[in-house]
Structures are given as C-alpha cells and as structure tokens.
Amino acid sequence: MAEALQAVAARVAPGVRTRDLDTFAEEYLRRRGALPAFKGYRDYPFSLCVSVNEEVVHGLPSERRLKAGDLVSLDLGTIVEGYYGDSALTVPVGEVSEEASRLLRVTEEALMRGIGAVRLGGHLSDISHAVQTHVEVHGFSVVRIFVGHGIGKALHEDPQIPNYGSPGTGPRLRPGMVLAIEPMVNAGGPEVEILPDNWTAVTKDRSLSAHFEHTIALTEEGVEILTQV
Numbered sequence: 001m002a003e004a005l006q007a008v009a010a011r012v013a014p015g016v017r018t019r020d021l022d023t024f025a026e027e028y029l030r031r032r033g034a035l036p037a038f039k040g041y042r043d044y045p046f047s048l049c050v051s052v053n054e055e056v057v058h059g060l061p062s063e064r065r066l067k068a069g070d071l072v073s074l075d076l077g078t079i080v081e082g083y084y085g086d087s088a089l090t091v092p093v094g095e096v097s098e099e100a101s102r103l104l105r106v107t108e109e110a111l112m113r114g115i116g117a118v119r120l121g122g123h124l125s126d127i128s129h130a131v132q133t134h135v136e137v138h139g140f141s142v143v144r145i146f147v148g149h150g151i152g153k154a155l156h157e158d159p160q161i162p163n164y165g166s167p168g169t170g171p172r173l174r175p176g177m178v179l180a181i182e183p184m185v186n187a188g189g190p191e192v193e194i195l196p197d198n199w200t201a202v203t204k205d206r207s208l209s210a211h212f213e214h215t216i217a218l219t220e221e222g223v224e225i226l227t228q229v
C-alpha cells in the first residue's frame with residue numbers, strides 16, 4: 001500500500017494527466033497481488049482519488065494535465081488478503097506558493113500529531129483534538145463534513161474519527177483497533193461543497209486544501225503505522 005502510493009506520488013509532474021496516475025496506481029496494485037479498494041465502492045469508478053488545489057477529496061481522475069504550482073492530493077485504498085488499507089498524501093507539482101507549502105507541512109504534521117496523541121486507555125477524541133489544535137494554531141481550518149474511520153475487513157468501519165473536538169470523549173483506545181486518520185485542511189474556511197459530478201469536494205471559498213491519511217494499528221506495544229514504507 002505504502003509503496004504503491006509512493007510510486008504514484010513519484011510520477012506527479014507537470015504535464016501528467018490525472019487519469020494516468022489512476023491507471024498507474026491500479027496496475028501497480030494488481031501487479032503486486034493487491035486489489036484497488038475504491039473501485040466500485042459506492043460506484044466510485046476509479047482506483048485513485050486525485051484532488052487538485054481547491055479540491056478537498058474524491059477528485060475524479062480525468063484528462064486534466066497537472067501544471068507547475070498545483071497542489072495534488074492522492075488517496076489510495078487497497079485490499080490485501082481481505083484486509084483494507086487506506087492512505088493519502090499531498091504533493092506539490094514543481095514549485096508551489098509559500099502558502100501551499102505551509103499548508104502541506106501543517107496538514108502532514110497534524111496527521112502525525114493525531115497519531116502521536118494515541119494512548120492505550122485514552123480516548124478517540126484525543127486524536128481529533130490534537131489534529132484540530134495544530135491546524136488552527138497555524139491559521140488554517142479543519143474540514144468537518146468528512147471524517148477518519150475504523151478500517152479492517154471493510155473500508156469504513158466504526159468509529160468515525162472527526163478532525164476536531166474536545167479531548168477525553170468517545171470510545172477508549174485499545175489494542176486491536178485499526179484506524180484511518182485523515183485530516184483535510186483548508187487554507188481558508190472549513191466549508192466544502194460537492195461538484196455536480198457528485199464526487200469532487202471543493203472548498204466553498206475555493207481556497208487550497210490538503211489531505212494526509214495513514215492507517216494505524218493499536219497493539220499492546222502501542223501504535224504501528226501500517227501505511228508507511
């Protein structure tokens with residue numbers, strides 16, 4: 001999973017069609033004996049979500065060609081031996097604005113802070129709170145309408161994991177849990193709207209957005225990031 005997403009990210013360059021990234025991702029997974037988890041999920045027609053600039057998540061691969069200055073979020077899901085993995089990252093195309101690179105950095109840091117907030121016996125919303133705090137301290141905003149999720153024998157399992165909220169509430173964190181944590185962070189306001197294609201989520205104010213996601217497992221020893229090379 002991690003290797004596949006890294007390989008897709010390495011192909012991001014000016015002039016590349018977002019459709020080519022999807023084809024590459026699907027072929028990469030199948031060659032390695034994995035299945036694309038998104039394809040056919042709620043009738044989603046592709047293996048990869050490619051969300052450019054003001055697109056938040058669920059961007060549809062197309063004939064669109066990437067250009068220098070774009071911010072591209074890549075979201076990929078796989079099934080290996082019946083178990084699901086889900087991971088996303090955001091990469092710059094060539095040189096990007098100062099704001100864009102700050103947004104990237106803060107969003108990835110927020111994901112890692114969220115993961116770092118996991119304590120066995122702690123609460124689920126400790127993750128949410130850590131993510132939100134880091135994002136807002138840097139003047140960005142957290143998307144509310146999409147959340148992280150439990151994952152395992154299905155792509156989306158309980159519990160939902162909002163990227164905002166007070167610490168110390170919700171289910172206790174315990175060994176055996178597998179969670180997909182996925183902050184979506186906007187440079188402007190938190191509001192999102194869905195385009196007429198019924199998939200692509202964009203920021204209402206058309207500000208830039210970034211997305212990072214890891215699937216993690218909680219064991220007696222602590223946290224293991226499953227979607228890291």
Ligand code: MF3
Pocket residue numbers: 037038039041042044049058075076077086087088180213
């Ligand atoms: N990472 C996204 C999620 O967890 C991807 C789902 S998109 C879909 O919801 F294409 F599979 F629907």
Ligand code: CO
Pocket residue numbers: 086148149180182213
């Ligand atoms: Co997810």
